[in-house]
Amino acid sequence: MVNETQQSCSASSSSRSDGGSSSGSESSKDNSRCSTPVLDADRHERLREKMRRRQEAGDKWFSLEFFPPRTANAAVNLISRFDRMGAGGPLFIDVTWHPAGDPGSDKETSSMIIANTAVNYCGLETILHMTCCNQTKDDITGHLQKAKRLGLKNIMALRGDPAGEEWEEEVDGFNHAVDLVKHIRSEFDDYFDICVAGYPKGHPEAESYEADLRHLKEKVFAGADFIITQLFFRPETFLKFMKDCQAAGITCPIIPGIFPIQGYHSLRQLVKLSKLEVPQEIKDVIEPIKDNDAAIRNYGVELAVSMCRELLDSGMVHGLHFYTLNREVATTEVLKRLGLWNEDPRRPLPWAVSAHPKRRVEDVRPIFWASRPKSYIYRTQEWDDFPNGRWGNSSSPAFGELKDYYLFYLKSKSPREELLKMWGEELTGEESVFEVFTCYITGEPNRNGHRVTCMPWNDDPLATETNLLKDHLEKVNRRGILTINSQPNINGKPSTDPIVGWGPSGGYVFQKAYLEFFASSEIVTALLKVLKKYELRVNYHIVNVKGQNITNAPDLQPNAVTWGIFPGREIIQPTVVDPVSFLYWKDEAFALWIEQWAKLYEEESPSRMIIQYIHDNYYLVNLVDNDFPLENCLWQVVDDTFELLN
């Protein structure tokens, strides 16, 4: 009997949903039993599965199209646009293939690298466009292999525009998008999700609308997973196309491409490229206001909103694809008015996740990179496995070196002149530095009337959560405890809390109070005396640029400082203070003084020497108050330190 029922047990367990078990062990003898609880199904699903799940749940969604920028500066700006627009919750973004811009190269403006950045550093589900005409099979395969290596999982397969005016088909070459679809499926099996283009009015070069439908059907039957359409101006254009597709036996998702008119010239250019005709009723409105950008944009938003409403109301449309032209305002406005923009994005984890498939199970990180998640992702990009469940006491986390502080996705969004205005054209002493830190915390203008909206350790204004600590932080920064990271203690707030919540609803989140700062050796000496009183309660790590390291961490074990308890799940503990990683972070944190701040000034200048002095002589300190249910004692520790100094 025992045998029989055990078999029924195995049967029932093998038929279970397999979400998130990719790292689960198949047998008890498997070494790694620490698979990640499925907190966020999105991290584990393919794009086509996400689409299906959203459709089944009746959730409407949107996606955003961008093109690669022309300059390195524009790339920096585009990445911050990804971050901002990513917060609205697109199901995916896509990056167009720019044949003239060396699209598969390692240049920071290439299609490949922009898509790579969106996936890995911005955590966005991303489709990379790829065109095939005028390219060899080997070129194409090389691009696809590279895309796969970088963690890209979705390709938009296009023909592309022929080089010359008179185009002839090449024998054995790629002449149509369908050839590319077939090639991807034959070389990469089911690895990629494939998207193809649909033309609601028929492709301009097609013999007929019907012939074009037949081509589309070929692409789908060759292995495409879904269709995104060319832009159109009237909802009925799309709805008719959709019905014709269905009648032709095309059953995959068809996503309408929406183009909010944003200006007269961009409209004209796009129409020219796509060989579409603008309907007379639109021309009639636009022509009279063609020099009034704001008016055109307002009209474009109105028009897009009303068209999208009609599409959604038809019941045939579940997602909308926006041609953003790399601009934010119009598209965001349309999405907000449609109620599709996610006003209160739920964080799946307290830090920004990466969408690289190999990082799917990652759910623990050291707290140190909280404000520099892209740097953390960069420095761990060579890892094959990522901590989940526990950080573990790995003796050698093998962080990559951060030699290049000017990688475009790690670079400050602010140019040198702006940084100088914020951080001081001329420093007169350590106190001028204290003042910069204090202004960053308070949000008040510095003595020259400029607000300090970023720091070398944090390219964004103060986090909402940190605002909870603002008064304390202001006080201590004024006196030379130069804080770069902190979190309040939290004793079981709902996971839906707008400020400190993360993860699915119905859970509870917890934190230990954390404070990280630079301070002079005088302060550190006093601090160490004070810490004796708090020996059992406060864990500390104190290190200078030379690596002299003072700590009371037991056996150099990591200390979990953020964790969450969810219904029907194992405990999630996404943030730890890891003593070993701290020594790697220390290198980066000290180097930022020089790379981001000191180098703004002339060599040998007094300002530069002040920063250099701090770099050479200050200590980096982190403190954890283990007694999370009690009032945070770290402010008392700091007060006691100042008192001892007086």
Next chain:
Amino acid sequence: MVNETQQSCSASSSSRSDGGSSSGSESSKDNSRCSTPVLDADRHERLREKMRRRQEAGDKWFSLEFFPPRTANAAVNLISRFDRMGAGGPLFIDVTWHPAGDPGSDKETSSMIIANTAVNYCGLETILHMTCCNQTKDDITGHLQKAKRLGLKNIMALRGDPAGEEWEEEVDGFNHAVDLVKHIRSEFDDYFDICVAGYPKGHPEAESYEADLRHLKEKVFAGADFIITQLFFRPETFLKFMKDCQAAGITCPIIPGIFPIQGYHSLRQLVKLSKLEVPQEIKDVIEPIKDNDAAIRNYGVELAVSMCRELLDSGMVHGLHFYTLNREVATTEVLKRLGLWNEDPRRPLPWAVSAHPKRRVEDVRPIFWASRPKSYIYRTQEWDDFPNGRWGNSSSPAFGELKDYYLFYLKSKSPREELLKMWGEELTGEESVFEVFTCYITGEPNRNGHRVTCMPWNDDPLATETNLLKDHLEKVNRRGILTINSQPNINGKPSTDPIVGWGPSGGYVFQKAYLEFFASSEIVTALLKVLKKYELRVNYHIVNVKGQNITNAPDLQPNAVTWGIFPGREIIQPTVVDPVSFLYWKDEAFALWIEQWAKLYEEESPSRMIIQYIHDNYYLVNLVDNDFPLENCLWQVVDDTFELLN
């Protein structure tokens, strides 16, 4: 610069204490990053390291010697003695080698199996004695290999008593304990900690006291780690011996063997065996009271306490080894009077750990076996790796079958007659069963005046923790919700809490409320209706003996129901409700109805048919209230169910 300091980081991290990192990864590319935080150094240290650490910390300790029992019933009793005396906190126990009793065999009374049970099922650090004379090298190696395989880590290397009166040394054989020490070191390197015997008065067969000291020194130099002495009657005997050893260059720990006199005959027998002479002053006291066991024991306790005090006060003695003669009272009394008995043993984890080295990192178990930890250990003994950090969603935990419910360490301590008195000589219906469950909960005598101190699912009286729920439990059992496991919700009590605390001090422990019971299909039907109201709050698993399984657990993921937050540590979550393991536990839980209860009655008897009916028709249900910070809602769920039934 970044390079340089990274190197200094690696240097500092490699010089760290290595406690508990045996499963830690050496590189980030290692698959398993989930090593266990060192909650309890004891689990990771060798016996000789524990001794050194205790000595350095100035902690006095004790150890206990037992001999293998003669009968299977005596083995059952000895194992419960291990559990009771283990609670007092011995540093180790040792099991003597009984050459006449087939000591290396698989019999439940063999030295090997008793030591195996102590290590694996009672979680005790254990030394197995082994004698070498009259045995071949192959025999000895076989015994040692088996000991290693079973998880034994310490050997007491002895010569043993020669078979005949006239003993001759064998060429190339084992003639002295030192030969066995050398053999262990040459064949097993440093795997075992080795103990040897010391004779404070010299070995009775030695040429002289000095010659015996030389033999002892040889044994130590051949690789012994510490010495336990033969019993003695005067503290000065040991202290002189200790000084002589030190003078002879023996520096390893020397532990005095203490023999509390427990009776006239046992003293005479031991003295005869050990060829020792009882001092006149002791004889003078004992002879007049030789027929008064209690008086002799009291005297023996007094004598032992005063001798131990003198030894400890000398500053030369850090641990005391007790020859228990398998009895509890006298030794426990001596230890309590010396203040060495651990009155409030701290639980390192909420469940009873095993001392097998391969289970060192184990820190997660399903809650189902909470009252049958030995069965859990038995059913997982073939696992090579044990869950730590997370249980993970392993699809096939591969539990061993539990074919033999009569394994002596899984057997009930109570004989059949006693069980019948507790559970009813004759059952008249399901209500008689409800009554047994209710009496077990309340502790009140049943209708025949017998207290129910154990149940098929729990061989011990109700846990203190369960007492917190007593009133509720009584109410529901009376009405046919037959509870077999439960825990209250706990929202952050200190880890030192005497009832629910575990782990090191300074931490906080948490629990989700849990309730597990058998119930009729009528009750289950109503329960399922009620549970709809609690869908987001309560996770349930409901299964019958045939394996029909109803659950709302997301993706069959485990639910952590006990966890602890400690200073400077990652989160520990030792207990989960694992949906897959539940189906294995179900087999065991249902089988216990038949194996432990139904089989007490004649086949075809009405009593047996009642139990068989319950086994065939009832459901096993578990409920978890995920909202641990709120008042436990499971009682409300049950009340609602009863209300619906009315």
